[in-house]
Amino acid sequence: MAMQLTIRYETLLKRATGVATQTLEIAEPCDVREVVKQLAEEVGDSVRPMLLDSSGQLQRSLLLFVNDQQIVGDMQCTVTDGDDVTLMTPISGG
Amino acid sequence: MTEHLPLTDEERAVYEWQIWVDDFREAGQEKLKGASVLISRVGGLGSVVAYELAAAGVGTLVLAHAGNVKPSDLNRQLLMTHDWLGKPRVESAARRLRELNPRLNIVAVGENVSEDNAASLVEQVDLIVDCAPLFEERFAMNRQAVQQRKPLVECAMFDLEASITTMMSGKTPCLACLTPEKPAAWTREFPVFGAVSGTVGCIAAMEAIKVLADFGQPLTGQLLAFDLRDMTFSKRSISRNPSCSVCSGLDDSCST
Known part of the structure; x- marks a missing residue:
């Protein structure tokens, strides 16, 4: 059965993608960097x-x-079903 | 960390409401009176940090900010006023802070933090609050904070979002652990409301007060991130990078 992750975008990534959260299905547990690469194919x-x-x-x-x-x-870091992955671009003051 | 300075009767009267805080009391107020804080830029964030620290009775504020007041400053830079357009920002800030607290010692520096002045600015203070927009000046200040073992409150905002953490050299991540390089997508000017910079500015001031007076639990090893669009607040664990180019050589525990 496919596993489901919750992906959260914050700051500039939220603005660029136009969404705050999405779900992502993965076939099996994997390193979180592979998740980011999978997302990069979709965005x-x-x-x-x-x-x-x-x-x-x-x-x-x-x-x-x-x-x-x-x-x-x-x-x-291996992620699996139900994990929450947050991606954030650094921000500054001003 | 900071020197205790006895209070006058006038100071006891002014700070009475916060001296009633059980784990702060008059001893905490004496620590604030003996404390000094560098605020890197007194813009949207730094104006509010400076105003709250001046109101709370921190003894000395070192304010570093270049340039003159522009119309686009006025939605968030609360120490700048319409009648000061075209005049130096740091002087506007000093003027407004003295109106609030004439006992405050202000060192007004009409320059932004840079590689050239970071060491001497950091040497003058017990704690730094980073409110600057440019990653280059933030990295310069971080290096000095780490080298001189000074606490650094890091705060930032974008749109209706903001984040803040308190960094202790050798004990928590430094800015280079959190952000090893400038993000390619970052731009010097960005969307933000003054109420967003004001919110995170108040939190930053409270972090500084807790560290200086040694009470409460500062956001060490944690990043508070929030979005005022839907009022989501998250407190996340952040980690030192064992290969950090700035702080990995320090021999304190690498755990947070």
């Missing part, structure tokens, strides 16, 4: 560069959370 050309760099790797500036825990550097 369209204007949003994809906010997720992936020109070599297809996650943007270093992207803030990534699984169940409200940040995933940084080379930290591994």
